[in-house]
Amino acid sequence: MRWQEACLLGCWLSLCAAESFFACPSSCKCNSGILEVDCSGLGLSSIPSDIPTNTRTFLFLNNKLSILPGPVFSNLSALQRLDLSNNFLDQLPQNIFSDLGNLTELQLRNNSIRALDKDLLQHTALLRQLDLSINGLAHIPSGIFDDLPALRSLSLRSNRLQSLDRVTFEPLTNLQQLQVGDNPWECDCNLRDFKHWMEWFSYRGGKIDQLACTLPKELKGKDMRMVPMEMFNYCSQLDDENSSTVLDNTGPPCTKGSPTPSKTKLGPEPEVEPSVGCPQKQRYRPVSVRRAIGTVIIAGVVCGIVCIMMVVAAAYGCIYASLMAKYHRELKKRQPLMGDTEGEHEEQKQISSVA
Ligand SMILES: *[C@@H]1O[C@H](CO)[C@@H](O)[C@H](O)[C@H]1NC(C)=O
Ligand SMILES: *[C@@H]1O[C@H](CO)[C@@H](O)[C@H](O)[C@H]1NC(C)=O
Ligand SMILES: *[C@@H]1O[C@H](CO)[C@@H](O)[C@H](O)[C@H]1NC(C)=O
Numbered sequence: 001m002r003w004q005e006a007c008l009l010g011c012w013l014s015l016c017a018a019e020s021f022f023a024c025p026s027s028c029k030c031n032s033g034i035l036e037v038d039c040s041g042l043g044l045s046s047i048p049s050d051i052p053t054n055t056r057t058f059l060f061l062n063n064k065l066s067i068l069p070g071p072v073f074s075n076l077s078a079l080q081r082l083d084l085s086n087n088f089l090d091q092l093p094q095n096i097f098s099d100l101g102n103l104t105e106l107q108l109r110n111n112s113i114r115a116l117d118k119d120l121l122q123h124t125a126l127l128r129q130l131d132l133s134i135n136g137l138a139h140i141p142s143g144i145f146d147d148l149p150a151l152r153s154l155s156l157r158s159n160r161l162q163s164l165d166r167v168t169f170e171p172l173t174n175l176q177q178l179q180v181g182d183n184p185w186e187c188d189c190n191l192r193d194f195k196h197w198m199e200w201f202s203y204r205g206g207k208i209d210q211l212a213c214t215l216p217k218e219l220k221g222k223d224m225r226m227v228p229m230e231m232f233n234y235c236s237q238l239d240d241e242n243s244s245t246v247l248d249n250t251g252p253p254c255t256k257g258s259p260t261p262s263k264t265k266l267g268p269e270p271e272v273e274p275s276v277g278c279p280q281k282q283r284y285r286p287v288s289v290r291r292a293i294g295t296v297i298i299a300g301v302v303c304g305i306v307c308i309m310m311v312v313a314a315a316y317g318c319i320y321a322s323l324m325a326k327y328h329r330e331l332k333k334r335q336p337l338m339g340d341t342e343g344e345h346e347e348q349k350q351i352s353s354v355a
């Protein structure tokens with residue numbers, strides 16, 4: 001039938017048009033239906049320059065990309081998914097993603113990125129998924145997530161992070177999933193506020209994987225979320241000290257306290273005392289003062305009781321002695337003869353013995 005032929009021709013023509021409109025870069029694989037360009041695993045060290053401008057998905061995994069020239073994505077404003085995982089990127093120019101206003105998913109997994117610019121993600125307001133796992137990040141600059149209100153999933157797994165700032169994460173109001181595992185976390189005062197944020201995040205229904213402490217060694221392997229907040233009470237003491245007059249702060253730097261009541265020590269070894277000038281020591285001073293006062297009171301009471309008992313005993317002794325003396329005198333008065341005869345007997349005995 002004629003209408004069938006017409007349709008076939010039309011279909012073929014439109015396909016042709018789409019194909020020609022979506023010209024695949026050489027050696028890459030393309031899916032014009034979903035506007036996807038896949039240049040993965042080709043050993044490439046640079047991004048092809050002839051990527052169609054209407055590309056929605058660009059995959060560039062398992063290549064040898066180490067440098068991204070600034071304007072390399074500037075014509076790809078339709079891009080929604082960008083995957084640069086398993087490359088050797090170590091630096092990202094500040095404006096590298098600034099033309100990708102439609103980007104919703106950015107994968108930078110398994111590169112060598114050691115630092116991020118605070119303004120790197122300033123123009124990607126639709127980003128929902130960001131994977132920065134397996135890199136060398138030691139620090140997340142605060143402000144970097146300020147313009148990502150849509151972000152739902154963020155991975156910072158397997159980096160070199162020791163601490164995170166609460167304020168960095170506060171703008172992520174739609175975050176649902178956060179991965180922070182496999183980092184050398186230092187569970188000290190610097191991480192306390194982030195712990196607060198994590199608790200709020202979990203309460204809100206967010207999912208977070210294990211944040212296992214590496215330091216201090218007393219908390220090694222423990223999940224920061226399970227460490228009681230009381231362990232960080234000494235931090236507020238630090239804050240207080242800073243805000244108030246700076247007194248005896250000249251001592252050696254304070255070693256972090258050992259807040260581990262769960263670990264019972266075997267020997268009779270006393271609790272590890274924080275070094276001199278530690279805030280912990282100062283914090284406990286009022287308690288010891290109170291204890292000292294208590295000791296003085298108890299000692300005074302005991303002394304008083306002992307003194308009263310001694311006085312009573314002495315008085316009793318005096319009374320007893322005088323009573324006995326009186327009794328003896330009266331006894332002697334009543335039986336003067338008995339005493340005399342005894343004397344005679346003794347005299348007789350003495351005489352006989354002499355004889
Ligand atoms: C972007 O497109 C313009 C005009 O088509 C072109 O001159 C320029 O080289 C392209 N830039 C890149 C990085 O491909
Ligand atoms: C999103 O992509 C469309 C083309 O699909 C483009 O016209 C538009 O400018 C892009 N939006 C932004 C914010 O870049
Ligand atoms: C990371 O990338 C390198 C090189 O691209 C690859 O050999 C390695 O298997 C990747 N590692 C992971 C965990 O994906």
Ligand SMILES: *[C@@H]1O[C@H](CO)[C@@H](O)[C@H](O)[C@H]1NC(C)=O
Pocket residue numbers: 238239242
């Ligand atoms: C306390 O003061 C020191 C400098 O005296 C400063 O380095 C530190 O960041 C301050 N800490 C807090 C919590 O304010």
